[in-house]
Amino acid sequence: MRAVSRVDGRAVAIDRRDIDTDQIIPAAWLKRVERTGFGPGLFSAWRSDPDFALNAPAASEARVLVAGANFGCGSSREHAVWALQDFGFEAVIAPSFADIFRGNSIGAGLVTAQASEETVRALFTVLADDPQATVTVDVAERMVLVPSAGLAEPFALPDYARWRLLEGLDDIGITLRHADAIADFEARRPAWLPSSAPAAHISA
Amino acid sequence: MSGRLFDKVWERHLVAAPDGEPPLLYIDLHLVHEVTSPQAFEGLEMAGRQVRRPDLTVATMDHDVPTVNPLGPISDPLAAEQIARLRKNCAAHGITLHPLGSAEQGIVHVIGPQLGLTQPGMTVVCGDSHTSTHGAFGALAFGIGTTEVEHVLATQTLRQTKPAAMAVTVDGDLPSGVTAKDLVLGIIARLGTGGGTGSVIEYRGSAIRALDMEGRMTVCNMSIEAGARAGMIAPDDTTFAFLEGRKHSPKGADWERALDDWRSLVTDEGAVFDSEVRIDAASLRPTITWGTNPAQSVSIDGAVPDPDSLGTAAERHAAQRALEYMGLRPGTAIRDIGVDTVFIGSCTNGRLADLRAAADVVRGRKVSPSVRAIVVPGSARVKAEAEAEGLDAVFAAAGFEWRSAGCSMCLGMNGDILSPRERSASTSNRNFEGRQGPGGRTHLVSPAVAAATAITGRFAVPADLEGAR
Numbered sequence: 185m186r187a188v189s190r191v192d193g194r195a196v197a198i199d200r201r202d203i204d205t206d207q208i209i210p211a212a213w214l215k216r217v218e219r220t221g222f223g224p225g226l227f228s229a230w231r232s233d234p235d236f237a238l239n240a241p242a243a244s245e246a247r248v249l250v251a252g253a254n255f256g257c258g259s260s261r262e263h264a265v266w267a268l269q270d271f272g273f274e275a276v277i278a279p280s281f282a283d284i285f286r287g288n289s290i291g292a293g294l295v296t297a298q299a300s301e302e303t304v305r306a307l308f309t310v311l312a313d314d315p316q317a318t319v320t321v322d323v324a325e326r327m328v329l330v331p332s333a334g335l336a337e338p339f340a341l342p343d344y345a346r347w348r349l350l351e352g353l354d355d356i357g358i359t360l361r362h363a364d365a366i367a368d369f370e371a372r373r374p375a376w377l378p379s380s381a382p383a384a385h386i387s388a
Numbered sequence: 389m390s391g392r393l394f395d396k397v398w399e400r401h402l403v404a405a406p407d408g409e410p411p412l413l414y415i416d417l418h419l420v421h422e423v424t425s426p427q428a429f430e431g432l433e434m435a436g437r438q439v440r441r442p443d444l445t446v447a448t449m450d451h452d453v454p455t456v457n458p459l460g461p462i463s464d465p466l467a468a469e470q471i472a473r474l475r476k477n478c479a480a481h482g483i484t485l486h487p488l489g490s491a492e493q494g495i496v497h498v499i500g501p502q503l504g505l506t507q508p509g510m511t512v513v514c515g516d517s518h519t520s521t522h523g524a525f526g527a528l529a530f531g532i533g534t535t536e537v538e539h540v541l542a543t544q545t546l547r548q549t550k551p552a553a554m555a556v557t558v559d560g561d562l563p564s565g566v567t568a569k570d571l572v573l574g575i576i577a578r579l580g581t582g583g584g585t586g587s588v589i590e591y592r593g594s595a596i597r598a599l600d601m602e603g604r605m606t607v608c609n610m611s612i613e614a615g616a617r618a619g620m621i622a623p624d625d626t627t628f629a630f631l632e633g634r635k636h637s638p639k640g641a642d643w644e645r646a647l648d649d650w651r652s653l654v655t656d657e658g659a660v661f662d663s664e665v666r667i668d669a670a671s672l673r674p675t676i677t678w679g680t681n682p683a684q685s686v687s688i689d690g691a692v693p694d695p696d697s698l699g700t701a702a703e704r705h706a707a708q709r710a711l712e713y714m715g716l717r718p719g720t721a722i723r724d725i726g727v728d729t730v731f732i733g734s735c736t737n738g739r740l741a742d743l744r745a746a747a748d749v750v751r752g753r754k755v756s757p758s759v760r761a762i763v764v765p766g767s768a769r770v771k772a773e774a775e776a777e778g779l780d781a782v783f784a785a786a787g788f789e790w791r792s793a794g795c796s797m798c799l800g801m802n803g804d805i806l807s808p809r810e811r812s813a814s815t816s817n818r819n820f821e822g823r824q825g826p827g828g829r830t831h832l833v834s835p836a837v838a839a840a841t842a843i844t845g846r847f848a849v850p851a852d853l854e855g856a857r
Contacts, residue, residue: 200709201702202581202681206820211799215452215466217426217473219534229822252702254582257615257681258820259799260517261424262533283551283585283617284517288533342549344410355535356437359543362412365404366440366545369414376638376646377416378505379443380484 185293187352188323191275193247195319196237197311201252205285208256208264222263223270238271240315248319249276250307256285265292275321277328277339279304290345291355297321297339299328306335323349391656393622394553394588397528401511403545410547416510418540419496420447420483422474423801424515428538429477439481441544446505447478448486450495452801455764455791459489464803481541494767494793497521497735501605502769504634508623508650513540518735518817519618520611524604525631526623526653528588531612551617552662554587555655558595560669565849567745568603569737569815569834571595572610573675573685578665581683584616587662590655591621595669601630602741609736610817613682622654674849676722677819677832679710684819686722688837688849694718713821714829715809722847725831729812730761730842731824732788732835734798737815738766742835743774746815747782749839749850755787756845762789762804764796788842800825813841 213225230236237243249268255278256264265288268276275295289296299307310317310333320329321339323346329336341349348355398413405411418441425447432439439445452467454460462468471488478485486492492499496514500506500522512522512529515537522529532546540546556575589611591604599607604621611619621627628647631637638646673687684707686693695707695718711718716725732738732746743765755761763783765771771793774780780790797804798816800823806812808827815838819830833841840848 201706204681204818204820206799206818206823210822210826211801212826214423214801215464215470217430217470219427229826254585254615257581258517258612258818260515260531260533262427262515262535265533280582280585282582282615284531284533284612288535291533291535291539344408344547344549347408354435355547356435356539356542358409359412359539359545359547362404362406362545365412366414366543369403370441370544373414373416374645374649376642377510378507378636379441380446380636 185352185354188274188293188295188349190323191247191295191321192318194242194245194316195248195250195307195311196243196246197250197308198237199252199308202254202257203251204258205256205261205264206258209261209267214261214263219266220270222267226267226271242315244272246272247274248321249273250304250311251276251278252304253279253301255281257282260284262288262292265289265294269294277304277307277321290348293349293352295321295323295349297328297341299337299339303328303337310335391659392553392661393526393590393620393653393655394528396653397509397511398550400509410549412545413511413548415513415540415544415546416444417500417505417512418445419500419512419514419519420445420537421451421496421514421516422449422470423451424534425477425537426470426473427534428541431538432541437542439483439541442482444544445483445541447474447483448493448496448499449474449488451795451799453488453794454802455794455796455804458792467802491768494769495735495738495795497609498739498766498770501525501601502767504631504637507631507637507646508627509653513546517612518609520616521605521609521735523608523611523618523620524601525627526620526650528618528620530618552587554584554589554616555661555664556589556591556667557593557664558591558667558669559593560595562595562669562672565674565836565851566672567834567836568599568606570672570675572607573677573682573832574672575667576610576614576683577685578667579614581613581681582615584611584614587616588618588620589616591619596621597624600741601626602739605739606736610682613817623650674834674837676837676847678714678716679707680713680819680821682817682819682832684710688722688847690722692716692718692720692722724846726811726846727759727813727831727841728810729806730759730838731764731797731812731814731816732762732838733764733766733796734816735766736817737835738764738770740770740773742815743770743779746835746839747779749836749853750786750788750843751782753786753843753853755842758845759842761787761842762791762797764791765793767793797824799823813838813847
């Protein structure tokens, strides 16, 4: 995973709450076996509306998405994160995120900046006035900045998530440092717990 | 705060709690399917890593499998590739696979309990948000993304910040005709789509205790629709009776040992939850969603709401947009809304009890000529058991299509989809825009309401059909 310390760029605003992952990447796109190539599917149903924010000419250069509360609810599909990244987004700012989406984002290196409702509303206003404004998401300082509008507001990001983003760490690598603890745990598991016979890997 | 069911299951799975990192939780069962796993296996292989516990990993094919002629060639080349990839990955890593055509193939959340793989006190994960289903057994079960799937394959653990514990207590008796689906839709309407975010819900109270295992699975299944990390129900004699004798259930002396352990998996008297919601079961009615998220629902006796009557500006805006998408006008009586398609199936309501409930309604009746009606059993075993009872014949005589097992029209990945503006009554779990096909309009209902609606062609409950057989 690539390290992310700060994201600078244009932003796209979608003033809707409860944006579910079926909207972010419709199921028809989930048949790919790669992690790449999902950008054209991002919000594909909503993009049929010419006025949709992602259809603005400058949107293809955007790095930051600003959206309403409970962003990423619904399906666990990590493809939603890959689609946002493939399109060019490196950070999403919203008043709240669905749990699975947030976990997937941090795992894949997409910044989830949880800002207050007031901050997000202020960003909607700023971006309505000046769609070209540069928005900065500073992961190290946990601040959202729009210098041209004099906006500087904090956002929430758990310490561990911040550390992983800053360091670009491989979670599996970190966990495998605890390999002995995992093996000790396994030795203590009750014998009745279910397991499938390793030999019979294709059932009848 | 100890003494809660959730804490007991959480604590017994803690492998390590290093400073500054989220705790590492051991995973007892990892369910795998074709759609969210190929990138995880690829990542594992690129890093030169092995599957740590293939014996605790079980795979099947469900999301994009055909439900008509499932053993024939798969016409969608992308779906065929995903299915072939799963077969190859399972063979390469020694993972048990229940492939298309096998007796135990089916929706992951139907086959886990059916095989006795899901047991009280376990941790269960799967790259699918409806993994919360398994919480019906007093397991801690939740959906994960593909990066986490890879993490579990490699380490059999997950890093998890400990969620809060919420109690949803439903006391009293459900009125006649009100099912587990109506109960959970009522809970979601109360909590909202994000009300459970950051929490594990324990469902409690006499109305929950009175549910059979199928009903409890329906309730836990939809926990994610309120945003919850997981849903749990303390195991009891109903749970143990369901598990006894299943393929992977403990046997002999192990069964007795397991029972002793499982009986301890309850929230102790006096334990305090981080939040609590109380619902009077008697207040619930057969429930139908009118909007584009599962919290937007109303009683069968009600009408499409007027967005202007809703509380906040955000709610009004969302409702306005939802009604536009759904092609509905405020004030329209729910019973006056006609449907084009009825879908009975999914991990929410595709089990034998659900099919029996629907068959009881349609027996001796005919599907409205304007309705396309489909039954998709949740697993090959559910299909076989239903056929042994003659349910397939009941559905066929009424004019339903009887399909093979899979996720099917719940998410429309396999080609079973709605056309734009087509309206469905669906026993599935999500009514998001385009969920069942681009432009499709989904209303979530119970199997009994879906069946009655298929007969009348408009939303109906079984009692509306009295005499008309």
